[in-house]
Amino acid sequence: MQYVKLEDLVSYTGIEPVYYPEDVQSRIYTADIIRPGLQMAGYFDWFSFERVQIMGKAEMLYFKTLEEEVRKDRLDKFFSFPIPALIVANEMEVDDVIIYYAKKYKRPVFKSNEKTDKLVNIMINFLEEELADETTLHGVCLEVFGVGVLLKGKSSIGKSETALELINRGHRLVADDAVIIKKVEGGLKATCPELTQHLMEIRGIGILDIQHLFGVGSIRLEQFVELVVELEEWDESKEYDRIGADEDYTDILGIKVPTVIIPVRPGRNTSAIVEIAAKNYRQKLLGYNPLEKYIKKFNNMRKQ
Numbered sequence: 001m002q003y004v005k006l007e008d009l010v011s012y013t014g015i016e017p018v019y020y021p022e023d024v025q026s027r028i029y030t031a032d033i034i035r036p037g038l039q040m041a042g043y044f045d046w047f048s049f050e051r052v053q054i055m056g057k058a059e060m061l062y063f064k065t066l067e068e069e070v071r072k073d074r075l076d077k078f079f080s081f082p083i084p085a086l087i088v089a090n091e092m093e094v095d096d097v098i099i100y101y102a103k104k105y106k107r108p109v110f111k112s113n114e115k116t117d118k119l120v121n122i123m124i125n126f127l128e129e130e131l132a133d134e135t136t137l138h139g140v141c142l143e144v145f146g147v148g149v150l151l152k153g154k155s156s157i158g159k160s161e162t163a164l165e166l167i168n169r170g171h172r173l174v175a176d177d178a179v180i181i182k183k184v185e186g187g188l189k190a191t192c193p194e195l196t197q198h199l200m201e202i203r204g205i206g207i208l209d210i211q212h213l214f215g216v217g218s219i220r221l222e223q224f225v226e227l228v229v230e231l232e233e234w235d236e237s238k239e240y241d242r243i244g245a246d247e248d249y250t251d252i253l254g255i256k257v258p259t260v261i262i263p264v265r266p267g268r269n270t271s272a273i274v275e276i277a278a279k280n281y282r283q284k285l286l287g288y289n290p291l292e293k294y295i296k297k298f299n300n301m302r303k304q
Contacts (some may be wrong), residue, residue, distance in 0.1 A: 003027040004130045006085055006108060009052070012126050013119070015087055015110040018094050019102045026084040026108055028052060031127035033120050035059060039078050040066075049081035052123065056116030060092045075101040083107055089116040129189075132182040133253050141174040141190040141223060142166055144278040148190060148223040150179065150257075151274070152250075153231035158264060160200055162231070164208075165271035167218050173210050174223045176200040181225060183253040188225040197221075227281045228257050229274050234265035 006026035010017070034051040037059045055063070063071065079086075079101045085108040088094050094111055102109045112119050140151040140163040151159045160176055167173055175192035176199065182189050192198075198211040198219050211219050228250040249256040260277045264270055 002131050003029050004127055008130070009085075009123065009126065010110065013112070013122055015112045015119075018088075018109040018111055019099050020108050020110070021103075021106045024106050024108065028084050028127060029131070031124055031131050033123055035116070035120075036078065037062065040074055042070075042074060044077060047081060049083050052084050052127075053086045054116060054120060054123075055086065055088050055092070057090045057092060060088065060090075064095075071097060072101075076104075079105040079107045085110060087112055087119070089114055089119045129182060129184050132184045132189075134180065134182045135253055136193075137179045137181060137252070138177065139179050140176050141179045141192075141225065143172040143174065143220050143223050144275060145171070145282060147227055147278040147281055148174075148225045149274065149278055150190065150225045150228045151231065152228060153264075156203070157231045157233065158270065159231060160202055162270045162274060164200060164202060166274060167210060167214055169271065169275070171275075172218055172220045172223075173198070173200065174220045181252060183255065188252055188255055188257065189222055190225050191222045225252070225257060227278060228252075228259040229277055230259055230261045231264050231270065232261060234263040 004027070006028060009015075009028065010020075030051055032048065032051050034048050034053055035056060035058075036047075036053050039047055040055075040059055040063050063074075066074070075098060086098070086102065088098075088109070088111045091113050092111070094109060099109060114122070137150070137152070138155075139153075140159045142149050142151070142163055144166060151163060153159055163173065163176065174190050175196070177196060178193050180191045180193060182191070198209055200208045200210055202208060230248075230250075248259040248261060250259045251257075258281065262270060262273055262277070
């Protein structure tokens with residue numbers, strides 16, 4: 001099961017430790033966050049203790065209205081659950097009684113100056129990406145006319161060479177050879193392994209630093225994949241789609257991505273065809289489909 005180390009969350013958000021036991025290695029398995037107002041009110045049925053707990057101004061001010069013995073009883077029960085951490089947000093002070101029961105059960109406690117809702121959003125976004133389904137695909141990912149394009153095909157088909165020409169035309173590289181794809185925000189976010197970031201391998205030349213050769217405008221750190229372009233060797237015996245009637249898709253982490261199959265042979269300007277594929281995809285998103293226009297004109301001519 002995927003998890004995020006508490007220390008990584010602390011490093012990303014910059015929350016300040018109040019009590020952070022060194023011998024406790026908290027792991028977070030869900031991106032969901034809970035504000036334990038009901039628990040401070042004494043209701044522990046269906047308590048989602050596996051989530052990170054955040055107390056904001058409302059929870060803390062309510063907590064201070066409770067009688068001392070009631071507060072102790074609620075905190076004792078609250079911290080008896082194996083919560084990953086408690087974070088007190090919105091510049092609220094952490095009471096000594098909270099620290100006492102946190103130490104009793106060795107539960108990490110932090111505080112933050114961020115507004116509660118903002119802190120919750122920051123943490124959810126971070127945890128969702130870190131815990132997202134992930135796969136690594138062989139290919140090249142680029143941004144072409146604002147469209148995230150994943151070039152696929154067997155080794156030596158010319159993916160990197162096509163990508164290099166696209167970069168030379170002003171488009172941007174995300175990843176070459178190994179493309180990390182995460183399922184986030186209902187889409188597929190592509191990034192590059194740290195080792196090969198900004199780099200491309202071209203047979204006969206070697207490894208190229210794209211950022212150094214073409215400038216910072218030639219690279220992107222991440223991009224959502226919207227279109228797959230599959231390069232394959234031209235097969236004379238195969239009937240290729242000539243009018244765009246075929247709709248192909250590639251399944252990546254359960255999401256179907258529109259796919260264009262481009263046969264490759266000497267003399268074809270593959271990079272230009274990839275550009276047109278990206279433009280055509282954008283055109284369809286805007287509601288214009290040239291095939292539908294062609295069919296309409298064809299039917300009108302038949303009626304005449």
